[in-house]
Amino acid sequence: MTDQFEIERELKRIIDDNLGAERVSSASMTSYRDHADEPALSIAVSMKSAEDIPGARRQSALTQKLREALTEHGDPRFPYLYFDALDLDKSPDDLDDFESSPDNSERL
Amino acid sequence: MATLPDNMLATAELLSSVKTPLGSAALRRSVSTAYYALFSRLAALCAGRIARTARASESFKTVYRALDHGPALKALGGHAEFRSPLGDIFKRLQEARHWADYSSDPHPAPKKAADGILFTRAEAQEFVALSREAIEFVDTLAPDAKQRLAVILVARSRS
Numbered sequence: 001m002t003d004q005f006e007i008e009r010e011l012k013r014i015i016d017d018n019l020g021a022e023r024v025s026s027a028s029m030t031s032y033r034d035h036a037d038e039p040a041l042s043i044a045v046s047m048k049s050a051e052d053i054p055g056a057r058r059q060s061a062l063t064q065k066l067r068e069a070l071t072e073h074g075d076p077r078f079p080y081l082y083f084d085a086l087d088l089d090k091s092p093d094d095l096d097d098f099e100s101s102p103d104n105s106e107r108l
Numbered sequence: 109m110a111t112l113p114d115n116m117l118a119t120a121e122l123l124s125s126v127k128t129p130l131g132s133a134a135l136r137r138s139v140s141t142a143y144y145a146l147f148s149r150l151a152a153l154c155a156g157r158i159a160r161t162a163r164a165s166e167s168f169k170t171v172y173r174a175l176d177h178g179p180a181l182k183a184l185g186g187h188a189e190f191r192s193p194l195g196d197i198f199k200r201l202q203e204a205r206h207w208a209d210y211s212s213d214p215h216p217a218p219k220k221a222a223d224g225i226l227f228t229r230a231e232a233q234e235f236v237a238l239s240r241e242a243i244e245f246v247d248t249l250a251p252d253a254k255q256r257l258a259v260i261l262v263a264r265s266r267s
Contacts, residue, residue, distance in 0.1 A: 030219040035206035036178065042217045050230060056241035059234070060193035067196065080203055082217045088230055 004031075007073050011066055015045060018062050023052040025086055031077060041070070041077040050085040059083070113152070116145035117240055124232035135232040136208035142232075142239035143205035146198060149243045150261055151175040157258035174262050177202060183260045190257055197242040204235050 008029050015027050025046040034040035043066070047053050054062065059081060066079040110118070123138035151172045159167040181202055184195030207216035215221045249257065 028219055030217070032218045034203050035210075036181065036202075040203075042219060044217050044220055053230070053234070056197075056234070056237040057193075059238065060197060060241060063196045063200070064192040067192075078199060080200060080217070082215075082220070082231065083234060084228060084231065088228060 004075075007070065007075055010069055010073075011041075011043070011079070014065050014069055015043075015062065018058070018065065019045070019047070019052070019054060023048055034078065034080070039077040040080055042080050042082065044082045044084070047083060047085040048087075050088045053083045053085055111149075111152070113145045113149040113243055116141050116148060117236065117243065120145060120236045120239065121233070124229055124236055132214065132227060135227055135229060138232045139201075139208040139235045140205045142236045143201040143208075146201060146239045146242050147175070147177070147180075149246055150180065150257075153246060153254060154258045154262050157255050158262060171262065179264060180261050183263075187260050189253070190260070194242050194245050194257075197238045201235060201239060201242075 011029065012027050016024055025048045027046070028044045030042045030044075032040050032042060063079060063081055066081075070077055070079065120138045120141040123134045123141060126134045128134075154175055155163075155168045155172040159165065159171040161167045181195075181199060184190050184198050187195065204216050207213065211221075213221035215225050215227045246254070246257070
């Protein structure tokens with residue numbers, strides 16, 4: 001198997017080639033086991049603008065290219081893509097509390 | 109008349125666009141519903157193609173319920189014809205749905221969750237679009253491909 005750093009550098013190149021390096025702000029990769037306990041690679045891609053986030057068809061094409069690149073290197077991880085953008089609205093309204101603070105212990 | 113998967117997609121879209129402050133609940137339900145829209149479309153395909161009877165019949169219901177999450181994931185991922193885009197989208201949606209339904213993390217991506225980054229409305233809408241893309245893929249398959257897809261989804265391969 002190719003060195004993991006080399007593989008992830010190749011994946012970054014594939015992302016840049018497909019989305020336009022000038023449009024990609026960053027791509028962060030994290031290995032983990034997914035919900036089915038299978039090897040996975042979470043790829044968080046941050047685009048410079050929300051307008052640059054690819055549509056479903058382009059995301060699928062990119063997933064296929066990344067998966068095939070991993071397979072070619074004998075790497076069984078599945079690439080899970082997550083996109084956001086620097087100018088994307090991140091609403092604080094979407095924050096939850098799981099009632100875990102001592103003040104709320106009666107709910108536990 | 110719109111199908112159940114169509115209406116589930118519309119529901120997922122509605123949930124992802126809700127402006128009322130509902131925490132992450134609406135976005136989680138949106139992602140989960142987007143997954144189940146695709147799952148429902150596949151289950152209906154299997155029932156229609158294999159049972160070949162009316163929707164109200166026991167045969168239809170039995171095959172509809174025969175589709176299982178794990179085996180379907182394996183079947184799609186292991187089949188050259190359906191691995192991409194359908195299998196890849198199914199896998200992404202199932203992973204996101206698992207987070208939406210069971211996880212207390214703020215985001216399905218482990219690093220983002222560890223950093224406390226919230227799942228966004230735009231991300232929920234991306235998953236809805238992925239589900240729509242996969243359903244359109246299924247809808248536009250040729251009849252013989254639909255038949256093959258139904259069989260590989262329901263048949264259990266021996267290992």
